[in-house]
Structures are given as C-alpha cells and as structure tokens.
Amino acid sequence: MLTRSVADEAREAMRLADFAAGRAAPVAERATRRAARAGDPAAGSIAERAWGRSLLQTGDVHAAIRHLRRAITLADEAASPSLAGEARIPLAAALVQRGRPHPALVEIDIAVADLTAAGHARARAQRADILHQIGRLDEAIAEYQAAIPLLRRVGDLLNTQRTLVNRGILHTERHAFAAAAADLCEADRLARDLGRHLAVGIIAENLGFLETLRGDVPAALGHLTRAEATIGAHGGQLGPVFLDRSELLLSVGIGREAAEYAERAVAAFERERRGILLPGARLVLAQAAYLDGDWARSLHQAGRARRELARQRRTEWSALAALTVLRARLAMGERVAVREVEPVVATLSTSGWPAAVLEARLMAARVSDRPAEYLAAASETRLRGPAVLRARGWYAEALRRQACGDTRGTGAAVRAGLRILDEHATALGATDLRVHSAVHRTELIELGLRTALRDGRARRVLEWAERGRASRFAHRSVLPPADPELADLLAQLRSTARELDRGRDDDRRAGPLVARQMALERRIRDRSRLGGNGGAAASMAGPVGRPVPADRLAAALGDLALVEYVRLGGALHALTVTGGRVRLHALGSLAPVADLVDRVHFALRRLARTGPARTQDAATVLMTGAARRLDEALLAGLPEVRDRDLVIVPTGRLHGVPWSVLPSCAGRPLVVAPSATLWHAASSRPAVPLGPAVVAAGPGLAGAREEAAAIAEIHGCAPLLDDAATADAVLAALPAADLAHLAAHGRLVPDNPLFSSLRFADGPVVVHDLERLRTVPRTVVLAACDGGRSVVHTGDELLGLAATFLACGSAQLVASVLPIPDVETAPLMVALHRRLVAGEPCATALADAQQAMRDAGPAALAAAAGFVCLGAGYSHV
Structure with a gap:
C-alpha cells in the first residue's frame, strides 16, 4: 500500500507540473523523499521528472536539468526504458533553453527510440521543437506533421495543445498566418478545456507575435497585455512577453521603448539561464538600438548575438545577426564589401524569413556593382505579405527602376509603397503609433525627393516634400469610444x-x-x-490625405507667400510659392542654421531672467547677431517673398524658430504650419464670427489670474480661476467654446510627449485628455511655457500640446516655442485678444501685438518673442 501511495503522489506531482507548475515543486519534493525511503526508483523517477518539469516552466533551468538527469538515473535503476525516455523529453527541452541544442537532439533521439505509442509521439513533438529553435525549419515541419496526428490518435490532448502552439509559431515566422492562427486558436480551446491557465497566457503571447508580423498592432497589443497579466498571475516567465513587445514596438518604429523591453528580456533570460533565447533577445536589442541611431551599441549587441548563435550552430540565426552587424557598420561609415554580404544572402534565402531575406538583398544591392539582380529578387515581396514588407518590396522596385534610368517608374513605385504604409497607418489608432510608424516611409520619401531634386522641377519637389511630412494631420480623426x-x-x-x-x-x-x-x-x-x-485610441476614417496640388495652393495663398523648408541629408532647401509660381532654392548646410536657432533660444532665455545690466546687454547682442544671421540664412536668399505676409512650413530644428525676432519678420504677419496641405485645409474653412470663449488660469504662474480676468472681460465671459479652474472644468468647457485662452504652466515631456501637460488647480491636463474631447475650439491661445513646442519625429511628425489641438480640429493656435518659465505675458495677451475681438486675423493680431512689445524691456520682449501663430492664421476668427 505504501509503494502505491508514493506512486500516486508522484503522479499527482506530475499532474500539477502540467497544470499548475508553481504548486508542483513541493509535492514533487515530498514524493521524491517518500519514494527514496520506500526504495521505489520508478516512483522516484516520476517525482523527479515532475520536479524538473515544474522548475523548467517557472524559469530555473539549471535546477530542472539536475532533477531530470536524476529521473533518468532512477529509471535506469528501475530497468524502465520508457520512464527514462519520458524524462529525456523535458531534459531535451531544458538543454535547448540552456543553449545546448545538439546534446538536446542526442537525448531526444534516444527517447524516440525507447518510447512507443503516446511517449513516442511526445518525443517526436519535442524533436520538432528543437529543430525549429535551431533553424532547421523544413525538418521541423516534417516532424510536427508526423507528431500531431500521432498525439491525436492516442488522445494526448495536453501535448497536442503544446505542439500546436509550437507549430503555430513556426507558421507565424514563415508568414503562413492562416495556418498559424488555426493552430493557435485550436491550442487555446484545448488549454481552456484542460484548465491550463498558464498555457492560455503563453498562447495569447504567441497570438500577439502573430498579429505583430501580420501588422495588426492594436490586436497584437491586446493579446500581449492579456498575456503579461495571465502569465504573471500564474508564476510564468515574462521574458518572452517582453521580447514580443519589443518586436511589436520595432514594427512601428518606436526604437527607444523597444530597446527598454529588449533589455528586460535579456535580463530575464540571463537570470533564468535561458541560453537558447538570450542571443535572440540580444539581436532584437541590437535592432532597436539601430533604429534609435545608437549604431555602436547595435554593433556590440549584434556581434555578441552572432558569436553566441554560432556556438549553438544555429546557422540562419547567426546570419541574421551578421546582417545586423553589417547594417551597423555601414551606418557608422565603414566600408562593407559585397563578398561579406553574399554568404548572408545565401543563408537567409533558405530560412523561410521573408523580411530578413529582403533586407539582406537590399544590403547586397547597396554594396554591389551589379545591384539589379538583388533588387529584382527583393522586389518580389511587393505583391504579398504584411504592409511593411510589401512597402519595402516597392522600395526595392523603385531602386531597380532608378538603376534602369526610369524616372517616372521610380516615382510610381515610391508612391505605391507610400500608399500601402499610409493605409496601414490609419489602422494603428493611437497617435504615438501612427507618428512613429512614419519611420517606414523615410527611405521611400528620400528616394522620391532625391529623384525630384535631381530633375530640378520645383513643383515635383513640392509634391515630394508634402508627401514626406506630418502625414497624421492629413487623416480625419474619429472620436474614440468612451472608455x-x-x-x-x-x-x-x-x-x-x-x-x-x-x-x-x-x-x-x-x-x-x-x-x-x-x-x-x-x-x-x-x-x-x-x-x-x-482602448481609447482614436480610429481614423476617410481617405488618406494627398498633397495639395500646387495650383490650388497658389490660389488659396493669393498675395501671401509660402516658404517650405526641406532637408535631405545634411542639406537645406527652400520651396517658395508666390504669384502662382513655385521656386526651388538651395540654402546650404542645415547644421549652422540649427546652431543659430540654439543661440537665439539661449539669448532669449537669458533676457527673460532678471540680472545685471551687463548680462542683459550681452544677451541682447547675442540675440541680435544670431537673429540677423538666421534671417540671412533662411529668408534673405528668397527675394520673391519680400513684402508679403508669410506661411512658413519648417523642418527639424526650424520648428523651434521664434520668427518675430528675425529682422525681416519684425511686425510682419506670419503663420507656421506643419505642412502646406494642412495649412490649405485649415484656411479653406469658411469664415464665421467669433463665438463663445473659455478663459482659464492655472496655479503658480505669475500674473495668470490677472491676465485671465482681463481677457475674460474682453470676451464678456466668466473666467475659471483659483479652485474653480480644475482640469475637469476646463475639459468640460472646451468643446462648447469657439476660442480658448489657457494661462497655465505648460510642460513638454520629450521622452513621452503624450504626457505633455497644462497644470490646473487639481492637476494636469495631458495630451491623452485632449484626444478624448469630441471637439476643440477653433482658435486656441496657450499662454504657457512650452505650449507651442513639439517633439519632432521622422517626417516632421509632431507630438505635443499644440500639435494635438491642431490634429483634433483647431484651425489656429497661438503658443510659445520657447521654454521660458514664469514670465508675465499679460500685456501681449491683452493686446492680442483686443485685436481678435476687433476682427483682425490671428497672424496679423499676433504680429501687431508683438511689435507693440518691442520697447517694453528685455523680459517682456523675451516673453513676446517666443509666440507663433500655428495653423490657418489668416482666416477671420
């Protein structure tokens, strides 16, 4: 009876190892001791196997191997090859996780030979997983195809579920998405029927991986969020979830956050000694660092991953790491020979990883004297697969056509790739995902721009410049569902x-x-x-915005002049539209211009502070000199725009120019817009009389209360002041107002701009709050430090408070591009609002108000100088 009781306890430990791994170890330990006392090596083998399996599932791989080897020893003592074979199956899995796949194959081959029926089926399923993880994918598929029918035949639902998950992952990697979804969904049903809650979380993680590669980012996020919660609640290993999150963020171009998750995955795999997963995590970290522009770190991590993968004899994975090494070397300015790339192309071409094959062929084309063959092969992906992969295929096709001298065909191929990416971006929902996804457009836009500049036709350059900037503003937002x-x-x-x-x-x-x-x-x-x-991310509706045609833009401008700045490489160009004509000007290097912008900012910050007269005089001299040189660099070489009111479309650091301090812009109406297309759309709205206003003042800002009271009196409304100026009160008032004046501390968060904020009595209003409003005022004035500053991303995509108001529907906005704290802005604001009420267009009212402040002292000048009019500007409010 005692021996049978020990065997029952060992089998109970085995059951727990499969269904509740976190609770199995104590039961297995107790059963192991009882089996030893009873002299029952067979029961001891089962208990040790259960103990090893539970440790394997909860991350202690080293200890798991020790117990599984003990299980084999006890099985040999019991003269039971079947028990030994059963222990070899999880031992092989543990050895793979430690990064020892070839000893794992030895163990599993012995198990396959020793086991029959259900055990044989499980062993073949494990062999399939090992072959999969070391990159022998065709062999792995063949083993999966053999193992799953065997498992079904013997009624082993648990291992059928496990094996379906593994085959689903392989199908996902090969972009066989329908087959992958079928396997994972069946596995999910089985896991739920079996009560395997941890497995449900792991399947959710792999569904997230599937949707990442398929390109459905919101669905992937939903699966990964559920996976993290479920796996964490049941004591599972979160490293794979962190890694999948990193790859998802990489797919939408968020390099820094992707690197943070990859670092967490690396740390988890190092802690758990999961050698098979560790180099892959290092490789994802290298790819994230590359995207973030940290090429030295990318090179280091990719090199380390390549060495580890080579030791594991994982040839295809090692080639993928080698590709990342070569990309980093090129980015750092090193020379890469085609003979270094060709072996990588050859190896990856048999891997079944279409995205990796495409990137390898693009690199080979870049360094080869005969790129046509590589580009033709790379371009084959343009007709099938996920959106980003198809767009990259069109990029390869555009390069091929360019190499053949087909300028028109090059442009058509680039447009095809951009259409795919823009349609894909509309499905991403959340603002930051759409903004960062513009990184995928970069090389297509640069190719289009470079082709147009070489052609020298200004209208074509304008078209490509507009295609390349602020694309999210061209989409029409739909109010997110209540959440x-x-x-x-x-x-x-x-x-x-x-x-x-x-x-x-x-x-x-x-x-x-x-x-x-x-x-x-x-x-x-x-x-x-x-x-x-x-979630509450805004969905999008309507067609993707197209650049405004030059003739329509010129008609809308009338007597105005538009200046659009374009950067390509390190060079700065300017496009002007005046009197129906589009002109192109080369302005030289962008670097010295950016340096002048920084000098102007520094001088204005010094002027804003009270200090010795000598310091103020020095700051005035610095500002005057830098502003004059900036004026010469940006506007002096554009004679056609003289004496005209301006519409300016900046690029990069030029988004931070305080234009009113430039000598040619003093007292001159001008408006700044993210794109000519956006300006045209905003200025085309019908003019309507000024409607109701909302005026609010936040705490801790010198003079804000008095400023708000004075402006409310101008508009004939009651201001929100003191304790009444809560975030909820302001958010409730904004949709009903035609004009808003918000005098509050503003804060730009460069690393996380959707948490940029305006501070009110009970806390901040952040960008996420504004995105949930059904409407926003047509005209907004942010009398706040940092209100007009935005974080500028790839493609001049903007994130910040001002950008959010414009994206949510405001026609025009007045805000400061300078981070000057606690400055008295009341005189400027009162003058501005009096002119608005009198019917002056916003840009004209701001220019007149700023001109009136020029003799009001250094601090007042600095306060006024940073304000710009964004959006339409010349429509009557």
Missing part, C-alpha cells in the same frame, strides 16, 4: 501629480509617488494603444 477605465486612470494620474507637487521636497513621499506616476503613465499609454480592443 471608463482610461478616464479613471487619467484621474488617478492627475491626483498623483497633485500629490507629487505638494510633497516634492520630501524624498520619502516623492519616491513612491514618482514610481506610481510612471506606472500610471505606462497603463494609460498601453490602454490608449489598444484601439479597437477596448
């Missing part, structure tokens, strides 16, 4: 920020509050990105 969970998270964030302001000088209070704030921001960001899967 009580997101609203609650935003309220919690507001409360936490208020507490942090009160306790900032107390380190014991501030530390936990900062941690809570960061956690809330992450939850809000993730919730917003879910899109149609329960």
